[in-house]
Amino acid sequence: MDAVLKAKGLKKYYGKGEALVKALDGVDLEIERGRFTAVIGTSGSGKSTLLNMLGGLDMPTEGSIRIGHTELSSLSSEEATVFRRKQIGFIFQNYNLVPVLSVWENIILPISLDGRRPDRKFIIEIVNLLGLGKKLDSLPNNLSGGQQQRVAIARALASKPSIILADEPTGNLDTRTSGDVIGLLKMTGREFHQTIVMITHNPEIARMADRVVQIEDGRIVTQ
């Protein structure tokens, strides 16, 4: 299987001397195209740090990350931003929707920021699949948590990224909605042949993934 993402020897240290914190301490990880991977770990295990590195939001102290043919550490912060909006879809625990923009505007924001025209037909398809068809002109604050997260999923899918990174997408949702959201995420991923990496501390949720990676104290324990 070809790997869409390759991370090698990833280290992220904070602080110095006695206060040194090893958030990531030598992580090697390969993500295969089209698969749904869950990264599981307790709070403070370094899983969020890992996801931020993989998405180019933060730079590692040491090690390399390759997405497709691009080495992330070689990008400037401005280039990383542009790369991110083209190649990576994000889904956050707190949805990260822009409150002043409507659902539709939120979904096409990364594409528009890139100066591209959104593929209207494709996005409508996603929206309908996620059951957001009637909510396009609403503002995020008028939606329920589950609906907001579905908007975030639509946004992540809209730009046809190489990879979707989801950081505790169900962290703010109740059990039933969580199940629905993960089901939708998995379904749309399969539908549009997307690669998904999801972080969770919930083994129940993780079990729905194709593959589970466990991280503890900044190291991968089981793959």
Next chain:
Amino acid sequence: MKGVFKPIKTLNDRLFKQNRGRNAVAVLAILMTTLMFTTLFTLAQSMSRNIVEMTFRQTGYDAQASFKSITDEEVSLIAAHPDVEEVGESIVLGIAENKELTGHQTEIRWADESYASHSFAKPETGSMPEKENELAADTTVLDYLGIPHEIGRQVAIEWRPDLLSDEMITSTFTLCGFWEGNESSYASKIWVSRAFADKMTAGQDGPASEEQILGTHMAQVSLFHDSNIEETMDNILADADITDLEYGVNLAYSPEMNASAFAESVPMYLGMILVFVAGYLIIFNIFQISVTTDVQFYGKLKTLGMTGKQLRKLVYAQANRLCLIGIPAGLLLGWGLGVLLVPVLMGMMEGEASISANPVIFIGSAIFAWVTVLISCLRPAALAGRVSPVEALRVSDVPDRSRKKNRKRGNASLAQMAWGNLWRNQKRTVLVICSLSLGLVLLCSFYAKNAAFDMEKYLSELTIADFELSDISSEDYGGGYDPQGTTLTASLVKELESAKGIEGSGHLYSHQLSWQMDDKTAGNLAAFYDADRLKDWETYDPQGADGARISIQEKKATAVLFGADGIPLDAITQDHSILAGAFDAKAFASGEYCLAISPDVSAGKGTVLPVPSVGTTVEMDGRRYEVMAVARSSGSVTGGAMEGGRSEGITIEFVIPSDTFKEQYPENTLRKLFLNVRDSQVNSVQEMLDEYASSVDQSLPVTSRKTMTEQYEAETRSSAVMGSAVSVIIAMVGLLNFANSMITAIVSRKREFAVIQSVGMTKKQLCRMLAYEGSYYAGITLAASFLFGSLAVGIGVRAMTAADPFSTFHFTLLPLGICTPALIILAVLIPYLCFRNLDKHSIVERLRME
């Protein structure tokens, strides 16, 4: 989902609608900044325009150059030159000598439309005369003659076609046009028709002889460009092959004039720098606060793919949106304020002050304000652009990274907590303190500068008595002083001197004669007017310099002999006025002595003065006087017009006792009467004079100390109002900055407050802590203001007033003293009100707030 989605524009629109409160503060700050710029620009523009305008009025025309004598042929040659825009012509007939016009020179002329309009004498009602019996005049002349401002009225003008004879003729005209007279021009013109002029000159071009003015053909040349007028004129004359034709360049176009107009505007330009600083301090702070508050939002946008450049663009777009409201509003209000202030500023200047509505003002102010906003946004925009997505994702309220690692363990007293809170954002605290202190220090400086003005010192230079009355011809520089003038009649003098409350009086007479000087005096003159000084003199007054040369060579000068007693004599014989010798009142009264007046008021003791030395005996009109002392000249005593007729060389002035003068020249009448009046009676004497003016002689020239004071106040209200207005606005900007910072500091900490409340701090304690914070803020600001205010006043203002002869420096920080309680009250009140507003939500609600 209609149209193309432009993320930055859309975000800008929505954010704008969302942050109404914050926008209002920002718009207010931009508005005030623009307002100050506009006011200053309007003032600067109007000031220099009015100064130039005033010079035009004084020189009598606004064309670039004029010819005092020219022929028809030369006019047509010059008019044909490509550099010449227009040539206006005029023919002088004579001077109106109606009794009612004494003291107001009124020239009888024919002029074409161009000449009339460039001389500010184009009829506003009616038209220029065409028929032989028509005449146009200004309202001043009509008023003197007692003729109503109505077309068709008969006007009789008395004049002498032949200046060498005393034969007066009366020409009667029909009024065909008139215009508003101008007080600041020394002479009026009345226009007659070309037909009448031709009849009088019998078609001759130019006066019959040098002594005559009838037929003098004058012209004014308007050029396309104001620069290098002399060069252009020389070229024009050379191109037209005209030699020996003298022209004069309008003084209003001289570089000195522009320089002085610019100098008048310098304080405005300095003001603009201050406005920029004040504007920067607040606008920067507002944007810095909003970017810091929104840092998570910007971080979120960055995770979603907004680049740093796009984020900066978003910040600028928000700023521009605010400018779009703030700047036009500021322009409008600022111009309105300018319109209100210009007349106040121009109070001293005669005539209506013109208010500049030049588009340059608006464009300039708008650009200045906009640039200020953009510069203020530089750093906040960079901050937004640099935001790190990961940092922004973390929920954190503390933007300051430079913090102390450890804190001393101690009691967490409210005062200590407040002190700590104050320095959580050092930069902002310093900025707000600077902003507020700037306004307060400026206010103090302006106040101290104005308070330093010493009215007594000022008035003593301008007038030496409570009332100074003079003969109407005393200031008639056109016609010359008439030593037998009849304005100050014996009965008037008697009546005034015996009025209630008169404490002292004084008289001044004058006589002018041609004087043959002795060798020593000629030597003094030659030593004083050396080559350098003459050269310098020549640059602005070639005739004067020539006069000095003639005087030195031929030992001839024009002497003006003043007879003085009482107030004027006392004034020029005070110790500081005597430059050489010593004044002995008793000996002087004998009539054997005279005082020589030095024209150089700045000379110190010991320098050679261009007058006879002390001890020299001078002979005038057959009587000999010994020069007792040399005194400084004083405007009130020796100022005024010379007698008409030819004068030889330079003028040397002498003072003798008035009794001696009256013996010598019994024909001469009183030139000036000086009166000092008890303070309580000043008004009644003024009433007497007003009464006399309205019933007997409306032209009686009176200078009173009181009107001088009023005139001065009108004149300085300018800088007082100006300075105060700008510093008050700057102080207000500081206050707004202070309030805004405090309010946002409290509102952004609502969650933190909920946290400390949830662990047991009572409302009362929290309020007290906030009040402490506020008073620390106020305390530091006041300390800084007092410190820098003392320095600014004690050093800056002291130095400024030292250079001003009319000032006496007093150290004062009064405005700061007045502001102190207000600031402290505000510092406690704002946190209290803010907290009350926050307290509407329960602790749990606030804990949940993001």
